[in-house]
Amino acid sequence: MLGTMATVLSATIVNVALPDIMAEFGIGQGQAHWLASGFIAAMTTTMLTTGWLLDRFGLRRSLACAMLLFSVISVAGGFSQSPEMLIAARIGQGAVAGLMQPMAMYLVFRIFPRERRGQAMGIYGMGVILAPALGPVLGGVLVDQLDWRFVMFAPAPVTALGIFMVWKFLPRPVAPLQLYPFDFRGLVWLALAVVSSLDALNHLQAPDQNGVRILLGALLAVAATTLFVRRERRARHPLLQVSLLRQRSFLFANIGAVALGLALFGSTYLIPLFVQTALGFSATEAGLLMLPAGIVLGLTFPIAGRLADRRSARGLITFGMVLFAASAVLFALSDLSLGFVWLALWAVIGRIGLGFMLPALSTGALNPLEPHQLGYGSSTINFTRQLGGAYGINLVALTLEYGEHAAGLPTINAFHTAWWLVAAFVALAVWPVWRIRD
Template identity: 70%
Template structure:
């Protein structure tokens, strides 16, 4: 079995090869999403172990997302030069090593650095999954494939808090860092078994290192300035300097991308109204997904005094509901206008966050679990339709960069969303140094407002999710 050409894999596994390939890239995404979400229920124990406040511990979440966001746009270059097989296997191996090193962290700075390193590698892996789906499936099956792919991916945020809560209560927060390693090790084995060699490669071209540096100078200092705002006393210079560096870096980054021969961010794709609308919708989705995933465990543990295990179990029904919604929504995305599914999902998610915003300490566990279920059903409607709405209109040679950009905008929304949520809580009402339930209510209202704003751009997404039967059959 030394031949891993596309033809050899299709002959060896038949029609099921596509699904084996999807399962392979799914493991990389599961590991990254698991790492992004499992840490949330461990934060109180980590803060107590190292004697740090939320502002510093928050970087274990924000640093991961910021690094992931920064490196996502490099995926197109990696795929062009090394192919999916080599790129994904190498990324999974490095991710495993960093995760294990983070589990032995002797200081909070070590742990934050490990989280940032994991995020940087995760940013390389996530767009690869969407790229593969849109490369190997015909247009009329892409929504279905994204739906099936999403079922596996959603297991990570659904089970992550449950697994994390059990690990924290029964073992130690350190084992939370080790948890993704078995997933990536299995993924490496499957990469070398089911993913093909590249069919062809473009002529080598130079990587846009200046663009990457400018992007990092925008994301890092801007998030650091937001983080410093949580404890603004004596931080005026740091906040002003960080904001100034971020603004200058953003301007220079845009100028660089406009004039570079091989830019990191292909601005030409963003000049297409439908793709731009999908990217703005993805940014709101990132804010909703990461903001609520960060907020729910903190809300129920800090304001409602739930244990880490109870906080994890609260999200389990929501994960199951999302797993059921995803394949149904995926099939619908192949046949229905993308914008109506996305708008319906936004409204469902906004209903969920509104219900959390009016919940008080007398509300039972079952009701809070139901609010989470409603929100996850909304996300299940959004995600496949958003992917097909964004990428179906693109040509084959644009899929690598298109998938990087749509993932980048989603993560950018997540990075700033988590920071804004944390900032809102920090400036809310506190008693004995802890945020009150009113502080969390304000944060929920803020998430609701940002999600509803996304209704305006996504209304422009046309009928990209609906593919004429003749065209679909022609692609097969």
């Protein structure tokens, strides 16, 4: 839980610091959004390596080393002297976060029986959600009272405590570790596919100056994706076990996870930027706006977790999607006269929807799997969720860039368009989710 809290804290806390970072380094929104999307892209790329790490080194050693590396990178990133150094640190944080996050879900599903996994995920989620609940608030206070650099330092104490607890509480491996080669070729093709496609999307913000680069990026992404799929189908020990996707419920749950990632990371990126840029809120006010939503989400998780053990997974996920889509529509209809309380309420509605989606998606995807498939299954469902987040942030940033501007900044109309886009993507995912078998 501490490892996941640190990764989620890192993913969300930097958003309220973006205006200050942009001002200090003199960079635009097109480059600054790589601080968020670069983190998510790196996290997405490395998530599929978790299954191999667990088989090769065991959970105890893998998690402790990942937490140590994450702490070092976080501290180093806080001392960045250029935007390139800061982006590199964010990418490093994301790469290590991608190793840590699936390990928690693997442990929950490996230890708890099927009839208690939803409850366990709900309790786990309640603890983890403290990070995005407190992250924007903590980030806003750190930015306003100290300096934006402290948002990079903030996750390090969490992972430092996690290292101690790993060595004290996690057991040493009982079963013999499996020694088989790592799929480096698959990782290279996957990294090329993710990075080139995100780079092409990023440069679409200025297509006239980057036409050749956009075309080459798109072609490279298609070629790398094709080679990755071919490699995973033929490799003896692939990063992505294609056989898992032949299971109907697992496949449709992963499609729902893409929508969940887009909703979670797209809205977490969009809300602070929206209220600070279009509505004139301070960083602290932007953080406080998200606090009630985080608290309500923390209270929702245990309830949704218990329901996930007893009710239809597809029904709970669909209910959550409808609530979140409604929240996005309400933000899209908001104007400059709307007060703080109403905006906080729209955020609360969206977070309740997310609270119902996450435990049910996990149980719907992983309950049908055998114990030996849980390592790769958990890394795959986390991978697809992060993939949705990576592309969601880029699509939101692209929408803002093409939207109406005033004095070099997106107007409220540009933000409205972005909110409608998020609502549409979540609504479209209802159909495949409804096909998950109970």
